[in-house]
Amino acid sequence: MTPRLAVVEVTRHRPDRPAYHAKVQLLNASAADAGTNGGWSVSRLAAADLSPAELLAATDDCDAIVIMGGEDVTPRFYGGGTGYEGETRHFEVADAGQIALVRRALERGTPLLGICRGLQIINVALGGTIVQHIEDGIHRNVGVPIEQVLREHPVQLLPGSTLIDSLGQAGILVQSAHHQSVDRLGAGLVPAGVAPDGLVEAIEHESAPITGVQWHPEAPDSPAEQLPLLLAALQSQLAEARVDERLAA
Template sequence: MPTGTRLSVVVVTRERPHAPEYGAYSKLLLERAARDAARAGWDVDVVEAAVEGEHGVLRRTDGSDALVVLGGEDIAPEYYGAARGYAREGLHLEHADEAQLALVRRAVERSTPLVGICRGHQIINVALGGTLLQDLGDGSSHRHESVPVHRVMSDHDVELSAGSVLAARLGRRVATRSAHHQAVDRLGSGLRIAATAADGIIEAVEHERLPIVGVQWHPEDVGAADGQFVSILASVARAAALAA
């Protein structure tokens, strides 16, 4: 990746005074993603959706060569036609939801390369009219419950779909680190499944014709395979270059 290529990394927020341990871990993930992207030659700009709002996010990311939307809080269920009051429901930041949903829709309009991670993967689906499974229930293998935040990640393999952008870069089976209690349900317009877990949960999606990919796992986590985040980002950038 040539030096000077502009990458906007969009997070919900940097500050979580209501959840300091989770906030600290989220900052670590952001720092690792930004550092690895910079080492790969990207000029990284971090944007806080809850601070900037829709107008600010669209302004800050205007002209970016690629986008990454990282993880965070649950998306408010009103945006995918569901109700509140579900199991393990947490704080919602609708200001950030609106900004990130608008960002994805503009990326579709402009064919901007985009990678969504965890919540970002779900944001892609919801932005394109898809829905979410609101809670995977007790005994889910996709996160560790009732443990310190630094132990919440769960390790499991996913199967990548033949012919997918991700499989071309990562192979057909990938070891992943995840921490989520929700998942993609009905696919949004133009999306296809790019990876599944052994229990059938959708672990990645790709757009059928645009350089847009979402992964439910955390390739930027400290325990993830070395270089996995940069490889995913590079696969999307390469898909964009081939389509140009």
Template structure:
């Protein structure tokens, strides 16, 4: 479909604008997040970029209220108490509970209103937690993240198999893809209405989507510089298609 819409608005929601204690990690995250913004603007979106840790949950909802679609990008682990977990686990990162609260509220509003939403890495985990799911707090297998390497080498390249009947496979135009990922947490219990949309070679869930709402999460980084060149563009085009379907339904309902 990919119809053009004047002033089509996309909210790109990151965790924080400052990590003074981890400059190398912050620089890496900024490269990834900036790619999402740049490619979305190239595709014709008007982008609002906001850091969820820098505002309250209510402010985040207000800032993104006019968004036609949302992308929640990567970052730190979700604070465990949001999914009934405990701190002190292996590989635990810094937590930004304010960002978690705001992004969870954003997913729940997107579900309620039918707003297209894409979660990338942490964004997938936020989707799952927001809809009542839980997370495996640590994996350390060398497939999903390169271990004991500098931050610039942390992304691992591996294959992923998409569910043939998934919206994600339709967007990407194939079921077997290569991705780059860098995560140490994964989906455990799926949130209400969510189904696996892709698996890694070890059987772990690498993507999920909602059975009725236009909500998709990918555990990998399509915005990474060395990811397949068309991957992010196709996912953004999928959001545009979902927005077009929603806009048409609203137009018909109002007629």
């Protein structure tokens, strides 16, 4: 049976930000295509266009989940305030639905990958907090058209992380474009990769198949093998879970 993958984006509608929307849609489509090419049956869903209950129902039979990038997570979900530098529009319904997906994945042992905002959703869902604005540093290009916002920088994956096994090396190059980062880690989460400035660029759950990367492996200029390897890791985690289920039966 072909494994089923849900690629969950924020929204299909940004009439007020056409250039940004086009960029995000390109990245989302790239992730969905990589899933199809990797042997998944892909469902692409927009969390803001469904209630949390509808999103859970639409993904109930999926074998793995990818939560994509997009706007800032609504501050009330992590005890933060509004009015911070660089604040974007918030999609509370999308946040609530994606947070519910993470919590159900943890409960069920469903493999889940969070990309950029998706990493932050994982952290918030499990009780973590967010640094609301970081200096541009190496993590994004500022003052440029949206097409040029992604910036390349190295990430060092930490010893013992599953990401080292998934990507086959400790030192990698990534494409990122974020102005927020994880602060306090959520329950059960551990760092899996850091940028040269010390910011956490990847997280993993210590016992569940949940991983978040702060960069964009689906970006056109990312190393071509990066996203396929991450999706292959979801399939490996799924296969391990099915073996465990058979042994427990």
